[in-house]
Amino acid sequence: MLVLDTIALGGLIAVILGGLTFSSIGYVLTISQTLILAHELLHSLLAASLLGALIESITGFIPMQLTIFLYSMAMSVLVAELVKLKIPRDVVVAIVPSVSAIIAVGSLWGLVRISPLGVSKALSVLWGSVLLITPTDLVYLAAVAVTVMSIIYLFDLELKYISFDPDLAYVSGLNVRAYYYLVYASTSLSLSATIKVFGTVIATALIVLPSVFSLRVARRVNLKIFLALGLLISVPGYLMSILLNIQTSFSIGIISLTVTLIGGALRWSLGR
Secondary structure (H helix, E strand, C coil), X not given: CCCCCXXXXXXXXXXXXXXXXXXXXXXXXXXXXXXHHHHXXXXXXXHHHHHHHHHHHHHCCCCXXXXXXXXXHHHHHHHHHHHHCCCCHHHHHHHHHHHHHHHHHHHHHHHHHHCCCHHHHHHHHHHCCHHHCCHHHHHHHHHHHHHHHHHHHHHHHHHHHHHHCHHHHHHCCCCHHHHHHHHHHHHHHHHHHHHHHHCCCCHHHHHHHHHHHHHHHHCCCCXXXXXXXXXXXXXXXXXHHHHHCCCHHHHHHHHXXXXXXXXXXXXXXXXX
């Protein structure tokens, strides 16, 4: 029988909150039809995380989460405005990863040069460090989870409206740009809160795969499906990592892909 100590129990709470947060933001990105844009923006997550770790190491008081939020938000605004200016998407897609790649490499070099624990911090950014989650991190994660789910509850209809027909929504009096910025801010906030739990490598999968499952397997976009998938992926993945003594993000990635593939196979077999 699996017995969780205090640290492991804190990790379990963290992955539950993180799973709910990621699945909620995946739902928001899906209904607002910004999932592809978000996937492009996730390229900046590694740069934001490494830069945040560097700034935290240098200053000692500016938390990594703040840098991740501000950087992700800045990239969101940059992409949104460039697309609005009719700049081709392939050009935008080339700009964002290029800028982020330069910042990521420079931040990694700075971490290694400045901090004796630079390599360790860089690796924790890549694959997360769920067992090092502090009570403060849990409080922040819980606050973000509640905030994101509250946004969904309050603006679910409006987000569906602007995604279905943004021009009609604008004529009807909705501030379409403000709602899209609300989506970007929610995404950036979610990434900043969950980075310590899951790391940057698995972040894309945790947002995209539940959306793929909902659209291609369940064939309907329902928040309950997203939340159920978030828990189905995060909790077994965490328990698997404890039992097998493997990296949490690795086991969660395996569970995430397995659930999607099994669901797709069942849907295909039943649909024949």
